Amino acid sequence: MDELDARAGLDLAFDRAAARYDLLTGLNPGYHRHLAAAADALAGRLRSDPAVLLDLGCGSGSSTAALARAIPRARIIGVDASAGMLARARAKPWPARIDFVHAPAQRLPDLGLPRADGVMAAYLLRNLSPDDRDAVLASIHAELRPGGWLVVQEYSVAGRPLAVLTWDLVCWLVVIPLSWLVRGSPRLDRDLWRSVRGFDTTDQVAARLAGAGFDAVEHRRAGGWQRGVLHTFLARRPFEGTQDAHRRTASR
Numbered sequence: 476m477d478e479l480d481a482r483a484g485l486d487l488a489f490d491r492a493a494a495r496y497d498l499l500t501g502l503n504p505g506y507h508r509h510l511a512a513a514a515d516a517l518a519g520r521l522r523s524d525p526a527v528l529l530d531l532g533c534g535s536g537s538s539t540a541a542l543a544r545a546i547p548r549a550r551i552i553g554v555d556a557s558a559g560m561l562a563r564a565r566a567k568p569w570p571a572r573i574d575f576v577h578a579p580a581q582r583l584p585d586l587g588l589p590r591a592d593g594v595m596a597a598y599l600l601r602n603l604s605p606d607d608r609d610a611v612l613a614s615i616h617a618e619l620r621p622g623g624w625l626v627v628q629e630y631s632v633a634g635r636p637l638a639v640l641t642w643d644l645v646c647w648l649v650v651i652p653l654s655w656l657v658r659g660s661p662r663l664d665r666d667l668w669r670s671v672r673g674f675d676t677t678d679q680v681a682a683r684l685a686g687a688g689f690d691a692v693e694h695r696r697a698g699g700w701q702r703g704v705l706h707t708f709l710a711r712r713p714f715e716g717t718q719d720a721h722r723r724t725a726s727r
């Protein structure tokens with residue numbers, strides 16, 4: 476399967492899962508709390524008010540709602556590749572400052588969106604091929620104003636046997652059976668299990684962020700059953716000049 480087919484297949488899988496997506500995430504203890512914590516972390520870094528924010532891979536709007544609550548005056552644009560997930564998001568009541576755009580994150584440079592003060596990417600990166608992760612991080616960097624912040628929320632277990640065991644047990648004993656009961660098909664959640672198993676280590680995520688030009692990279696770990704499994708990364712687009720000065724120093 477080539478990359479375009481893989482992307483179309485993923486969009487279709489999310490389209491099909493859209494109707495029950497909120498129900499299943501609602502059954503995940505901590506899902507909304509962790510989104511709120513990521514949105515709060517971003518809120519604490521922003522310097523503009525009202526800020527312009529992008530929510531990449533916004534899905535049915537849970538991450539968008541977390542942003543809207545944490546940063547009440549922000550203009551927020553949610554972007555997602557799945558028409559079904561976006562239809563769920565759009566069907567919810569939103570203030571006028573919130574919009575949604577149907578597009579893959581890989582097309583970010585062509586979308587003509589306003590320069591952003593902050594970007595959230597919650598559970599998006601893992602759904603991209605390794606090359607696309609770097610390309611999308613580079614285009615997020617380009618869409619941010621200097622001094623703007625990115626928050627990435629993602630599951631990662633690679634390289635940590637206890638986290639792998641936790642992830643396997645939770646998926647095969649809880650998530651996949653629940654998904655079978657609620658959706659009648661566990662396919663998306665089997666893909667979730669597999670994609671997390673195959674995803675970057677946390678060091679690789681941090682290295683990708685630095686490679687895309689971000690600085691001040693901070694890694695926060697979730698607690699509870701998601702300890703070692705769920706991670707939040709904050710990263711800043713450096714202020715103009717800082718990066719050039721850094722590059723000049725580094726190349727000496």
Ligand SMILES: C[S@@+](CC[C@H](N)C(=O)[O-])C[C@H]1O[C@@H](n2cnc3c(N)ncnc32)[C@H](O)[C@@H]1O
Nearest residue numbers: 489532533534537538556557560579580597598
């Ligand atoms: C696990 S959901 C997370 C949704 C939301 N951010 C949340 O926290 O509830 C991942 C979302 O990423 C979207 N997605 C996957 N690949 C994408 C891509 N290349 N570009 C944009 N959205 C993508 C999917 O359609 C899906 O809605």
